[in-house]
Amino acid sequence: MIDTTPELNLISRLNLQKFSRLLTTFFILLPLSNYSSGQVGLADVELSIAPVAGSVYMIQRPGGGGNIGVQLGPDGVLLVDSLFAPLTEKVVQAVGKVTDEEIRFLVNTHIHIDHVGGNANLADRGVLIFSHDNTRLRFLEEKSHFPRAGGSFAPQQPTAARPPITFNDTLNFHLNGEEVRAFKVPPAHTDGDIFVYFPESDVLHLGDVYRTTSYPIIDVYNGGTLRGTVAAMDMAIDIAGPGTKVIPGHGLEVVGRKELIEFRDMILDIQGQVLKLIREGKKLHEVIAAQPTAAYDAKWTDDPGWGPADFIPIVYYQLGGGGRLADR
Ligand SMILES: [Zn+2]
Numbered sequence: 001m002i003d004t005t006p007e008l009n010l011i012s013r014l015n016l017q018k019f020s021r022l023l024t025t026f027f028i029l030l031p032l033s034n035y036s037s038g039q040v041g042l043a044d045v046e047l048s049i050a051p052v053a054g055s056v057y058m059i060q061r062p063g064g065g066g067n068i069g070v071q072l073g074p075d076g077v078l079l080v081d082s083l084f085a086p087l088t089e090k091v092v093q094a095v096g097k098v099t100d101e102e103i104r105f106l107v108n109t110h111i112h113i114d115h116v117g118g119n120a121n122l123a124d125r126g127v128l129i130f131s132h133d134n135t136r137l138r139f140l141e142e143k144s145h146f147p148r149a150g151g152s153f154a155p156q157q158p159t160a161a162r163p164p165i166t167f168n169d170t171l172n173f174h175l176n177g178e179e180v181r182a183f184k185v186p187p188a189h190t191d192g193d194i195f196v197y198f199p200e201s202d203v204l205h206l207g208d209v210y211r212t213t214s215y216p217i218i219d220v221y222n223g224g225t226l227r228g229t230v231a232a233m234d235m236a237i238d239i240a241g242p243g244t245k246v247i248p249g250h251g252l253e254v255v256g257r258k259e260l261i262e263f264r265d266m267i268l269d270i271q272g273q274v275l276k277l278i279r280e281g282k283k284l285h286e287v288i289a290a291q292p293t294a295a296y297d298a299k300w301t302d303d304p305g306w307g308p309a310d311f312i313p314i315v316y317y318q319l320g321g322g323g324r325l326a327d328r
Pocket residue numbers: 110112115189208
């Protein structure tokens with residue numbers, strides 16, 4: 001008789017190890033995937049709607065989520081971005097608190113799920129959706145790429161979410177006594193970024209190019225660039241006057257021109273420090289160790305998913321660190 005017990009023990013030990021590894025992976029990936037799609041606990045979310053200026057309101061999701069711009073009047077309601085799919089009814093209810101008019105139009109500032117997740121539901125209600133050409137192209141990709149966690153994937157949006165009307169430069173709405181301008185900016189957060197300006201109300205929605213909660217999320221997986229982020233912020237600063245109210249993609253407060261300058265200058269300072277280190281021949285880990293964001297970390301790290309360890313490598317590689325010479 002051959003005693004197989006040690007072998008069996010070995011096999012079961014190996015299986016146990018494998019199982020526990022699988023289990024660990026599962027528990028690591030579960031919160032990660034939920035976090036990247038940002039849809040944790042949406043059933044309990046309460047949305048609020050607050051006036052910004054003139055005919056423009058903002059729908060906020062306490063705790064985060066893409067801020068929705070709402071322009072309303074006798075011609076109907078225009079939305080800028082659509083949050084997550086499970087929140088559409090709450091978005092409609094929030095709009096219903098300030099107007100009886102129908103939601104007619106939706107403009108997407110970019111491809112991310114926390115800004116386009118409600119598209120299909122709103123299209124189903126007869127809302128006409130607009131975006132930049134590049135944003136629609138991103139809807140056609142097999143999976144939706146997400147910048148967090150070193151580039152993660154989320155399931156692609158349904159066909160009904162795709163904007164049927166796209167533009168490559170500027171789109172003007174003549175609505176509610178106002179000429180609403182949606183226009184392309186340099187590839188910053190993504191390559192489909194647009195700003196939406198309401199000149200009469202003097203309100204500017206910047207999508208995720210500008211956030212009050214974190215360093216800029218430059219989504220290189222969806223065509224975002226550092227140089228475009230600075231250029232797009234320059235555009236926003238040029239447009240903004242002393243009284244302009246700015247809706248950030250994320251963050252609960254409306255800001256003004258001063259905050260935009262502060263954000264742009266913060267990026268320029270970090271960029272300058274990283275470029276200096278690259279020119280000294282420093283490797284990425286040495287640049288991170290030099291803490292080029294140290295002066296800003298207290299203010300710009302409210303978002304637990306996007307800190308210096310996420311931001312600095314992007315600045316480093318976008319500036320030509322790691323051997324790329326193009327931008328030096
Ligand atoms: Zn985004």
